[in-house]
Amino acid sequence: MFDSAIARECGVYSTPQAAIIDAGHKLYYRGNYNKSRYCTNKKSDFARLALEDLLSNHPDLSFSPYAVKAYGCQLPTCTK
Template identity: 55%
Template structure:
């Protein structure tokens, strides 16, 4: 009888531990990121003033990234692929949002295998209406907000039918009407600012 009780307790503890790990590493990141209390929404089509990031008249793609956010880490290969595919037609930038640690520009560039500008300015996120990582922001040639949202509906960016950021790039480059996206594209998922934790 005692042995059955101990085995039952052991199984219960094991189930609790597995559930806690699942919550910590997976499920909580599938929930929408809470909108901050003092959040000021930036409407699509708004002019975005980013004096720091303007180098020429090409559209700008800003990747908001936190090296400590699991969601950010999982989409590094996807973002690297976008940089390689569109880097000659789009100005790619990375904005690192992490107040807890210092990272060098070289460390970030190495992660993405790309020599693109890296910024550590939280003000850029505020200017674009970004409050979580990872997020993609695309500004058209006139510096209007063309897209702000997720990369994909899956955490690993593996669903070709929901490559939202890539669809927005393609639409912008073809100068077609901005595609209409569902809530999975436009509602923030990932790690919350300012500390980029969930």
């Protein structure tokens, strides 16, 4: 889902990035979908791993810098 207001609130400023919001409406994860350009590396499938972590109630989410360093295109309304 794309909503520019939600993207701003979550700090998403480039694509492709995922934002996962928990049941309490708090940002749980913001970052890349995957380290691999075509999302084929299951070990670095960050968005899936974050979602599984959230659904299994494991608050110990920890990823490498590849998970959060933006590498895509800047959103057109970004002021950063």
